Amino acid sequence: xxxxxxxGTRLFPLTIDKPxxxxxxxxxxxxxxxxxxxxxxxxxxxxxxxxxxxxQIIEYLEKKNNFGLNITISDERNQLLDTGGGILNASTWLDxxxxxxxxxxxxxxxxxxxxxxxxxxxxxxxxxxxxxxxxTARYLAFDDALQLSGWRNIKTGDEIASxxxxxxxxxxxxxxxxxxxxxxxxxxxxxxxxxxxxxxxLAEEHRIMGYRDQSTLWIxxxxxxxxxxxxxxxx
Numbered sequence: 016x017x018x019x020x021x022x023g024t025r026l027f028p029l030t031i032d033k034p035x036x037x038x039x040x041x042x043x044x045x046x047x048x049x050x051x052x053x054x055x056x057x058x059x060x061x062x063x064x065x066x067x068x069x070x071q072i073i074e075y076l077e078k079k080n081n082f083g084l085n086i087t088i089s090d091e092r093n094q095l096l097d098t099g100g101g102i103l104n105a106s107t108w109l110d111x112x113x114x115x116x117x118x119x120x121x122x123x124x125x126x127x128x129x130x131x132x133x134x135x136x137x138x139x140x141x142x143x144x145x146x147x148x149x150x151t152a153r154y155l156a157f158d159d160a161l162q163l164s165g166w167r168n169i170k171t172g173d174e175i176a177s178x179x180x181x182x183x184x185x186x187x188x189x190x191x192x193x194x195x196x197x198x199x200x201x202x203x204x205x206x207x208x209x210x211x212x213x214x215x216x217l218a219e220e221h222r223i224m225g226y227r228d229q230s231t232l233w234i235x236x237x238x239x240x241x242x243x244x245x246x247x248x249x250x
């Protein structure tokens with residue numbers, strides 16, 4: 016699943032007349048880059064959620080013949096459902112017999128998605144989140160086995176503990192994750208809700224794992240300045 020439903024407020028004014036997913040970096044849309052990234056790793060069946068200027072994404076994909084892939088639209092034009100609500104709304108297509116990848120459209124990374132999947136299967140977690148050592152305000156806390164133990168905002172001091180957070184590593188989420196369909200039976204939240212609080216709740220009894228993303232390229236494409244920075248990496 017590619018998350019493409021965001022409002023793109025941080026990218027304003029680039030998103031004044033288009034969705035974030037159709038903002039271009041060196042002639043390629045964020046959506047094209049995300050689709051190419053996941054398809055090169057072997058993912059041929061995609062779900063893409065839409066909200067802000069969603070009709071433009073539908074028209075774009077039709078014009079591109081879905082890049083030769085089997086693409087399903089999860090329509091959130093009536094209500095933006097956040098990340099948790101987004102996967103729940105798309106559960107019809109995701110609730111199969113194997114883990115599904117979720118990839119944020121505003122991420123540029125050279126992470127090896129096949130190695131990431133191998134790690135997820137070896138660890139046997141309900142979900143595995145790609146995380147990095149980088150500067151941010153909000154961190155996820157992982158124990159020595161890279162099992163999610165909590166969340167901390169280092170600016171406000173706010174903290175949510177799922178398990179013992181002593182001696183935990185604080186790592187930042189990379190916007191890339193693998194989730195087992197078994198999660199759908201454990202979701203009690205409804206309508207619009209984020210994934211991270213769901214993970215923190217489930218981590219008390221289930222293995223929510225971290226994967227140290229040490230890839231050499233990772234850029235959050237959420238601001239115009241970051242779009243400019245990313246242009247030098249696009250071929």
